[in-house]
Amino acid sequence: MMATALRHSIDRFADLPTLYAQMVATPEYQAAFGDPMPLSIAEPGDAPAEHEMPEPIAAQAECGGIIAAIFDLFTGTRLEPLAPDIAWGFVNSFHYLAGKLEKREDGFAKELGELARDPEGSEIYARSLEEKQIQCQSLAEQRQAIECMRDYAAEMYRAQSGWPWSPARGTRASSASSASQIAAIDFLRARQLEQRERHLPQGPVVVVTGPADWHDWQAIWARLDAIHARVSHMILVTTGQRRGVDQIAAAWAARSGVEVPVVRYGLYGTGRKTAFTRNRKILELKPVEAVLCEGSGVQANLYQLLRQANVPIHALRKADQSPDAVRVPPRASRRGH
Structure with a gap:
């Protein structure tokens, strides 16, 4: 399916060779998928474990292939006018999920901050602090991956439809950076700085x-x-x-x-x-x-x-x-x- 979508789409749109045909993952995908944390928590309540991330090139190719396939399937048929709406919804699903992950991330960051401000010397406290930090970092990693896929799918939507994608509501802010294990207080400071730059940016x-x-x-x-x-x-x-x-x-x-x-x-x-x-x-x-x-x-x-x-x-x-x-x-x- 992907090969067919690629071949047909490149014939019609000049933008696609730079987005899809060059089978080398972009720096954004490499940053979001290529350097995962050693331990992560996939679901709330799970213990930290080693979970694989999708390969950067596979994530990029499949994401672009889905958008291309929607347009290729409908082109030349009575459903052709519906292709942009369906593709828009696909991109927006990434945007919606990124927002949900950010809210969950905010909740764990608040809990982590409360723990870090009231330190105890017990082993239970240390384990709880470490797990909260890993959970918050895991959500940040998930959010960055979903935002990366959203941004690439939005570019594919623009190339295929001829119109730039934009969300129905809410802001759009993304950054692709690898997570690392750092102290809880430093992690919170870094996260606050990232949010401030994403939502209250500085510059001309x-x-x-x-x-x-x-x-x-x-x-x-x-x-x-x-x-x-x-x-x-x-x-x-x-x-x-x-x-x-x-x-x-x-x-x-x-x-x-x-x-x-x-x-x-x-x-x-x-x-x-x-x-x-x-x-x-x-x-x-x-x-x-x-x-x-x-x-x-x-x-x-x-x-x-x-x-x-x-x-x-x-x-x-x-x-x-x-x-x-x-x-x-x-x-x-x-x-x-």
């Missing part, structure tokens, strides 16, 4: 905002590619909409090789002034550059604020968008929300 802010009714993703991606070339450690700030400009920008940030943190600066509160207050809050982030797509009066207000602050602005007009003839195929755009 680039603002991207615009209306939900926007289809020209190539123009936005081109501007962001140029900015990223100059500001490689940038943070992307959007207004958190699930469609249009914000979704296009978030999908760009999630591409393999880009991996730019995204902060969704949504609306908090009600009333006519809420959006304008948010604009001022965005200005307080001291952005170094901005991509603004033509929209409402709120968007015009943000343009004026940034211009007064001498922030370089890439302004895109609705009338300058690519025509409908070069839009992303409608079957793929249904997942742009």
Whole structure:
């Protein structure tokens, strides 16, 4: 099945040779699968044991093969329009599971912190502390592996459908790094730093905002590619909409090789002034550059604020968008929300 999917997909999509045909596991897969912990706990309540991890190249190939097979099976049939929806759900299942694992990881980290702050000298205490640490590390290892598969499946989805994948809800943050046995306190500190960098990243802010009714993703991606070339450690700030400009920008940030943190600066509160207050809050982030797509009066207000602050602005007009003839195929755009 995999060989057939590979052969057909490469004939149709230029992106796939770099994603799938080169049968060498990417550094992300090598990091997530290639250096497992000596001991792990596969299920809560189990004793620490030596459990194998899937081979990096096998995990990468099978993950990509499933996405390719979905499109190959449906192409040329009356089910073809459904392929992007099914493939989107497959990617989202990894995203959903990664979130569940992170919540469980947070719970064990809290218990581990409470134990570490109240040390005892007993053998029972030492064994309990060690098992809690291994459990937390095991969950972190599982989460990193699932996030790695999600990110690769998302790239395959983009190559096959022509539209970048994005989650229906929640944030997307991933990192592939091998776990090692370290002291409980050091482990918690390292984990807190990782979470802070994943969810509260530090770096120069680039603002991207615009209306939900926007289809020209190539123009936005081109501007962001140029900015990223100059500001490689940038943070992307959007207004958190699930469609249009914000979704296009978030999908760009999630591409393999880009991996730019995204902060969704949504609306908090009600009333006519809420959006304008948010604009001022965005200005307080001291952005170094901005991509603004033509929209409402709120968007015009943000343009004026940034211009007064001498922030370089890439302004895109609705009338300058690519025509409908070069839009992303409608079957793929249904997942742009």
